[in-house]
Structure formats: structure tokens, C-alpha cells
Amino acid sequence: MKLFWFEIFKAFSRWRTYxxxxxxxxxxxxxxxxxxxxxxxxVYRMLKPFQRDFLISGNILNAWFVTAFxxxxxxxxxxxxxxxxxxxxxxxxxxxGTIRFLLIRPPSRGRIITxxxxxxxxxxxxxxxxxxxxCVIFGxxxxxxxxxxxxxxxxxxxxxxxxxxxxxxILLAFIAAIWSMTVVAxxxxxxxxxxxxxxxxxxxxxxxVIVFLVLGNLPLDFFRTLKPYLFTTYMNLWQxxxxxxxxxxxxxxxxxxxxxxNVSLFLIAFFVFRRKDIKS
Amino acid sequence: xxxxxxxEVVLQTKGLSKKFGxxxxxxxxxxSIHRGDVFSFLGPxxxxxxxxxxxxxxxxxxxxxxxxxxxxxxxxxxxxxxSRVGGIVEKPDFYLYLSAYKNxxxxxxxxxxxxxxxIMEVLDLxxxxxxxxxxxxxxxxxxxxxxxxxxxxxxKPELIILDEPTAGLDPQGMKExxxxxxxxxxxxxxxxxxxxxxxxxVEQVATRMAVINRGELIAQGSVSELLDREPTDYTLQVSPxxxxxxxVRKLPWVKVLSSERGQMEVHVEGGRASDLNRFLMTNDxxxxxxxxxxxxxDFFLKITKGKTDL
Numbered sequence: 007m008k009l010f011w012f013e014i015f016k017a018f019s020r021w022r023t024y025x026x027x028x029x030x031x032x033x034x035x036x037x038x039x040x041x042x043x044x045x046x047x048x049v050y051r052m053l054k055p056f057q058r059d060f061l062i063s064g065n066i067l068n069a070w071f072v073t074a075f076x077x078x079x080x081x082x083x084x085x086x087x088x089x090x091x092x093x094x095x096x097x098x099x100x101x102x103g104t105i106r107f108l109l110i111r112p113p114s115r116g117r118i119i120t121x122x123x124x125x126x127x128x129x130x131x132x133x134x135x136x137x138x139x140x141c142v143i144f145g146x147x148x149x150x151x152x153x154x155x156x157x158x159x160x161x162x163x164x165x166x167x168x169x170x171x172x173x174x175x176i177l178l179a180f181i182a183a184i185w186s187m188t189v190v191a192x193x194x195x196x197x198x199x200x201x202x203x204x205x206x207x208x209x210x211x212x213x214x215v216i217v218f219l220v221l222g223n224l225p226l227d228f229f230r231t232l233k234p235y236l237f238t239t240y241m242n243l244w245q246x247x248x249x250x251x252x253x254x255x256x257x258x259x260x261x262x263x264x265x266x267x268n269v270s271l272f273l274i275a276f277f278v279f280r281r282k283d284i285k286s
Numbered sequence: 287x288x289x290x291x292x293x294e295v296v297l298q299t300k301g302l303s304k305k306f307g308x309x310x311x312x313x314x315x316x317x318s319i320h321r322g323d324v325f326s327f328l329g330p331x332x333x334x335x336x337x338x339x340x341x342x343x344x345x346x347x348x349x350x351x352x353x354x355x356x357x358x359x360x361x362x363x364x365x366x367x368x369s370r371v372g373g374i375v376e377k378p379d380f381y382l383y384l385s386a387y388k389n390x391x392x393x394x395x396x397x398x399x400x401x402x403x404x405i406m407e408v409l410d411l412x413x414x415x416x417x418x419x420x421x422x423x424x425x426x427x428x429x430x431x432x433x434x435x436x437x438x439x440x441x442k443p444e445l446i447i448l449d450e451p452t453a454g455l456d457p458q459g460m461k462e463x464x465x466x467x468x469x470x471x472x473x474x475x476x477x478x479x480x481x482x483x484x485x486x487x488v489e490q491v492a493t494r495m496a497v498i499n500r501g502e503l504i505a506q507g508s509v510s511e512l513l514d515r516e517p518t519d520y521t522l523q524v525s526p527x528x529x530x531x532x533x534v535r536k537l538p539w540v541k542v543l544s545s546e547r548g549q550m551e552v553h554v555e556g557g558r559a560s561d562l563n564r565f566l567m568t569n570d571x572x573x574x575x576x577x578x579x580x581x582x583x584d585f586f587l588k589i590t591k592g593k594t595d596l
Contacts, residue, residue, distance in 0.1 A: 008395065008396075009396070012392050012395070012396075015392070016381060016384070016392070019381075019383055019384055020383055021383075102379050102381070102382070103376075103377065103379025104379050104380060104381055106343075106345060106375045106376070106379065107378075107379070107380070107393050107437065108393075108396070109343075109344065109345055110343040110344065110345065110368065110371075110373055110375065111368065111393065111396035111397055112364075112365040112366075112368045112369040112396065112397055113365070113396055114364065114365065281347065283345070283346045283347060284340065284345040284346065285340075285346070
């Protein structure tokens with residue numbers, strides 16, 4: 007536990023850690039301000055496909071809708087911001103040489119790598135929760151509350167979630183988002199144990215995420231068969247919590263697959279690090 | 287009582303080897319360090335000193351062989367053994383964004399719970415008390431080196447392993463570190479494993495030494511035994527000078543090379559340097575200095591019979 011707190015202290019003593027929080031705050035606030043300024047156009051576009059079939063009234067462009075809208079960009083910038091810290095956890099110690107001082111101390115390498123991994127997960131969770139907090143805290147005064155209307159892209163369906171259910175569903179969606187993002191953190195962390203500098207893990211992780219996202223979305227049969235094996239397929243797990251009804255079996259399956267990715271990636275990092283020769 | 291105390295082996299390597307690819311960095315190394323020794327590990331750059339130290343401090347896994355510290359196998363009892371060991375490996379690198387105090391607190395607390403006054407004590411010992419709260423990024427190389435020594439001493443280890451601790455220090459800093467090493471050994475009875483490529487450093491602080499070249503052990507023993515076994519030139523400052531010159535000229539194993547008022551240069555047969563010193567003193571000659579003309583290059587060429595990478 008002491009090692010974990012030391013790692014947290016070190017991580018949050020570096021300015022690099024706060025870049026992510028600043029970037030997220032800027033993106034969310036900017037998006038919300040722009041959405042507020044373009045409210046009329048957004049509502050028009052939202053309702054256009056359904057205007058002939060539905061009569062929709064009330065505060066449609068509310069904080070919950072804006073939050074769900076911004077969450078759709080989760081797989082774009084959040085993974086990059088996570089890799090900035092998770093990809094740096096071990097490799098930065100190798101670059102700076104501090105790893106020598108750490109590893110000549112009594113705690114085993116296993117305990118040290120576990121503490122670092124937990125810190126990477128803690129940071130990931132903190133970053134996504136911060137994202138959620140900024141979305142809601144700035145969104146509610148700006149857009150107010152209301153029922154959530156969700157249109158799933160590519161499908162002709164529309165979901166109405168009553169206002170009373172939304173806070174819990176949004177909370178669960180963000181928890182699911184954290185779970186998805188821990189896989190990105192795990193990949194970056196594994197690369198970090200293999201590398202002697204931080205650039206490699208950051209670029210490597212982003213390359214994996216981008217390539218998997220592209221492969222999973224290519225409209226060819228071969229790539230469709232690959233899709234179940236790509237972790238990025240399950241990264242939109244959070245969206246399931248905004249469906250009616252909530253598809254619990256699908257959520258459970260996705261969560262288990264993502265969890266297995268985390269366990270496997272951590273175990274590889276653990277064994278690599280335990281046997282690693284420190285030459286730097 | 288003292289004899290049995292000094293005979294306790296604190297660190298022992300048996301057939302220790304490390305191979306990187308096809309190259310042996312260290313091969314079949316057998317060294318023994320006794321309690322209270324200032325053991326100097328001497329060798330040119332790339333001889334395998336740091337690789338050996340890294341294996342002893344578990345940064346590198348040996349390809350073969352074993353390491354025993356305090357009579358226990360290092361890899362079977364790593365945590366217990368390393369809680370009694372402190373060290374620096376090559377240059378001291380710290381968390382630049384943290385203060386000197388915080389760096390020591392984090393690193394030291396990984397071994398045991400530390401109190402604030404213990405951290406301040408070691409900072410005081412290396413002369414960094416006034417900089418305790420400053421970030422390490424503002425420190426000079428010499429200050430980082432001293433902070434490195436502080437972290438090695440922080441948990442009051444019985445065995446201190448210092449890899450080139452005077453590297454990058456100015457002459458005053460080097461002198462301070464050497465004095466500190468002597469103090470630690472003499473006053474607190476710590477065992478010190480000191481890696482260096484400076485022969486003068488060995489002569490000034492070490493009691494025993496091992497010489498390594500191309501990853502292989504060349505010699506091991508007491509410093510005087512190893513350094514004085516080859517014929518060496520010395521500069522002597524003696525008084526009364528005329529008497530000294532007269533008696534030295536009578537010694538068949540000493541050849542006077544040059545002499546000026548108060549100072550003479552002599553060539554002494556291997557293993558007789560201490561005899562000469564004793565001889566002068568028994569003849570009521572005051573020896574103000576007795577300085578060997580030895581360089582690492584000469585020493586290595588002699589000890590390796592020319593088979594060295596220097």
C-alpha cells in the first residue's frame with residue numbers, strides 16, 4: 007500500500023500528469039460552449055429524421071444529451087491522454103535512471119510493478135471521472151436537465167430515458183468507460199516495461215488503438231471476422247447503459263473480455279519486468 | 287576477538303558470470319569481502335565492475351554462479367538481504383521534480399519507516415541540509431553525487447556498495463567523500479564495497495582490493511600486498527636528509543634515482559616498501575612523505591603482464 011501511495015505521489019507531482027486534465031477540461035468546455043451557441047442547428051439536425059413520425063417537445067439539448075454526445079469522442083482523445091502517463095510509468099524511470107534506486111530496495115519487483123500498474127489504473131479512472139465531472143458540472147448550468155433522447159448511429163431507433171433514471175445510467179456509463187480505458191492503460195503499461203523511453207510506448211499504444219479501430223470498422227468480410235477478437239470492439243461498452251432495456255448479458259460479456267485483456271497484459275508486463283536486466 | 291570479527295564474510299561471489307549475447311561481461315568471478323573491509327573493486331572502464339555491482343544489487347540476473355550476502359543466498363532471501371544493504375550504481379539519478387528530502391523519504395521508506403530526523407541526519411552528513419527542500423533539478427552533479435551517498439547511508443546499512451562515488455566531483459568533493467568512507471569504516475564498522483578506476487583512491491581508502499579486467503578476476507588481497515608486490519619508484523621527504531641518503535644507499539634492494547635537498551626518488555624492490563619505511567624510522571629518520579609513483583596503467587601492465595585493454 008505504501009508503494010502505491012508513493013507511486014501516486016510521484017505521478018501527481020509531475021506537470022505531465024495535469025496536461026491530460028487540462029486538455030479534457032478545455033475540450034469539454036469548448037464543445038459545450040460551441041453546442042450552446044449552435045443549439046438551434048443541432049436540435050434541427052437531431053430531430054430531422056424523426057419529424058414525420060414523432061412529436062418531440064421539451065428541453066432536448068440538455069446536459070445529459072451533451073454529455074452522451076461528448077462521450078462519443080471518448081475513444082479518440084482519452085486513450086492518447088492515458089498513454090501519456092501509463093506509457094511513462096516504467097519507461098520514465100528507466101530513462102531517468104531512478105529505476106536503479108527503486109530496484110535495489112527490499113520490495114520485490116513484483117510488488118513495485120503492481121504498485122505502478124495500480125497507479126496507472128487509478129490515473130485512468132481519475133481521468134475519466136474528471137471528464138464526467140466537467141461534462142456534468144459545466145453542462146447542467148449551461149443546458150439544464152431533462153429527458154435523454156438517444157439516437158444510435160446507423161440504426162433507425164430512438165431511445166427516451168426519463169430524467170429520473172439518467173444520473174444512475176450516466177454514472178454506470180462512465181464506470182464502463184473507465185473499464186474500457188483500462189485496457190488502453192494496460193497496453194501502454196506493458197509497452198512501458200519493454201521500452202527505455204516514453205515515446206515508444208505512447209506511439210505504440212496509439213498505433214494499436216488506431217489500427218484496431220480501423221480494422222474493426224472496415225466493411226469487408228475478412229475484417230468482420232476479426233472484429234470479435236479486437237478489444238476496440240468492446241470499448242463502446244458504455245453506450246449499452248443508454249439503451250432500453252439495458253442489455254446486461256452483452257455488457258457482462260464485453261466487461262469480461264476487456265477484463266481478460268487487462269489480466270493478460272498485466273501478467274505479461276509482470277513477468278517481463280521481473281526478469282528484466284536493468285542496463286540503463 | 288577482533289580477528290574472528292574481521293574474518294566474517296559479508297559478501298561472497300562464487301563462479302559469478304554474466305553474458306550479454308555472445309560476450310562475457312563477467313566470467314567466473316570469485317570474491318570475498320569481510321566485515322569492516324573497505325574493499326576496492328578496481329578495473330579500467332568496461333572491465334565488468336558495474337556489471338558485477340548490478341548483479342550484487344539484483345539489477346542484473348547472473349547467467350551463472352551465486353552471490354551470498356551475510357551468509358544468505360541473495361536470490362533466495364533478496365528482501366531480507368537488501369534491507370541490510372545500501373548502494374549507488376553508476377551516476378546518482380533522482381526524481382528531479384521532487385525535493386532532496388522527498389527523494390530520500392520515498393527511497394528510504396521502501397526499506398523501513400524513517401523518521402524526519404534520520405533523513406536530516408544523512409543530509410547533514412553530506413552537507414545538504416540547507417538544500418533539503420529544494421528540487422533536485424536545481425542540484426549540480428556533485429550535489430547529486432552527495433545525495434546519492436546520502437540515500438545509500440539512509441537506512442544505516444551494514445554493507446554499503448558504492449560504484450565510482452567520486453566520479454564527477456571536484457578535488458575537494460573527492461576528498462570529502464574519501465574521508466566519509468574512512469569514517470564509515472573506522473567509526474561505525476560498516477563494510478564498504480567501492481568500485482573505482484582510480485588507483486590513488488584505492489591507496490587512500492581501501493584495506494582490501496580485487497582487480498578485474500575483461501570480466502575476469504586478476505588479483506585479490508590486501509592493498510599493501512597487491513600494490514607493493516611489484517618494484518615501484520617512490521618520492522621520499524625525509525629529515526635529516528644526509529643521514530637518510532647515507533643509510534638508504536647501503537640497502538641492496540633500494541636504488542637511489544635522484545636526490546635534492548630534503549627529497550629523494552628511489553626504486554624499491556617488490557614487497558619492500560614497508561621495510562624501507564620501517565628502516566628509516568628505526569634509524570631516527572623522520573619521514574614526512576612516502577609517495578609511490580604508480581599509475582593505474584603501470585599497475586595494470588605489471589599485474590596483467592601487458593594483457594590489458596588500457
